[in-house]
Amino acid sequence: MEWFFANWELVGSLTLDHMRISLIPIVLGFLISLPIGWFAQRVPATRGLVLGGVGILYTVPSLALFMLLPPVLGISQFSPKQT
Numbered sequence: 626m627e628w629f630f631a632n633w634e635l636v637g638s639l640t641l642d643h644m645r646i647s648l649i650p651i652v653l654g655f656l657i658s659l660p661i662g663w664f665a666q667r668v669p670a671t672r673g674l675v676l677g678g679v680g681i682l683y684t685v686p687s688l689a690l691f692m693l694l695p696p697v698l699g700i701s702q703f704s705p706k707q708t
Contacts, residue, residue, distance in 0.1 A: 629636060665675040695702045 661675060665672045692702075694700075
């Protein structure tokens with residue numbers, strides 16, 4: 626807590642930067658997802674398609690992260706050989 630009180634200006638500045646950076650994707654995501662959700666609720670035939678598409682989109686960032694982590698961490702992309 627001492628560090629926080631000694632550096633409250635830095636913490637406040639970084640908090641405002643974080644809010645500024647994250648507000649745009651949150652608002653855009655809301656503006657995109659609200660009409661899609663409304664449409665899927667109104668047209669039952671599209672619910673499965675919308676949920677399937679969203680599920681696929683939800684996995685993409687984690688798959689990319691799995692491929693980026695080994696080079697960043699300096700480890701092999703393959704499992705080590707058992708001896």
